[in-house]
Amino acid sequence: MAVALRGFTPVLFRRIQVPVQVALYAGLFIFAQQLVDWWHLPLPANLVGMLLLLALIVCRVVPLKWVRAGSRWLLAEMLLFFVPAVVAVVNYAELLMVDGWRIFLVIAISTLLVLSTTALVVDKVYRYELARIARRQASGE
Structure with missing residues (x-):
């Protein structure tokens, strides 16, 4: 069994x-x-x-x-969670015609800021991990 x-x-x-x-x-x-x-x-x-x-x-x-x-x-599956929000944009076609460029500009700038911040944090953490591994190897040898 x-x-x-x-x-x-x-x-x-x-x-x-x-x-x-x-x-x-x-x-x-x-x-x-x-x-x-x-x-x-x-x-x-x-x-x-x-x-x-x-x-x-x-x-x-x-x-x-x-x-x-x-x-x-x-x-x-994250994309499935955003489908209702994307479909809802269709209801605001007039808003997109008038202020669409501003909305897309804000989205582009915020995306660049998030990506840049994420890259900086990942780089700092990666360098920290490398330094920590080097310290361990130096103290262990």
């Missing part, structure tokens, strides 16, 4: 892994929403939830592998 279950368990685990992780994200969001309501925080609940998840991962309460598959699935 144990031999038969050994082959079955990983398949079952892989099938329920993503839904369980997405449910964990949803539960964390609901908890973050309650915190925002109770403490009257001037932050959105999704940001508080991400900070909570980051704290749980950094403190090693939640291992990274427990949330990796769900986050990869959500990132892969």
Whole structure:
């Protein structure tokens, strides 16, 4: 019986892994929403939830592998979450005709700022990690 279950368990685990992780994200969001309501925080609940998840991962309460598959699935399907917003733009054709260039200019500038900031942060973290590895190797040798 144990031999038969050994082959079955990983398949079952892989099938329920993503839904369980997405449910964990949803539960964390609901908890973050309650915190925002109770403490009257001037932050959105999704940001508080991400900070909570980051704290749980950094403190090693939640291992990274427990949330990796769900986050990869959500990132892969992110386009589906934006389809309603893109379809809603059709209702505002007059606004786009008059102020469309301003809207697109703001979108372009903000996108460039986000990409530049992300690149700078990734570069700093990468350099920090390289320096940390070099320090470990120097102290270990």
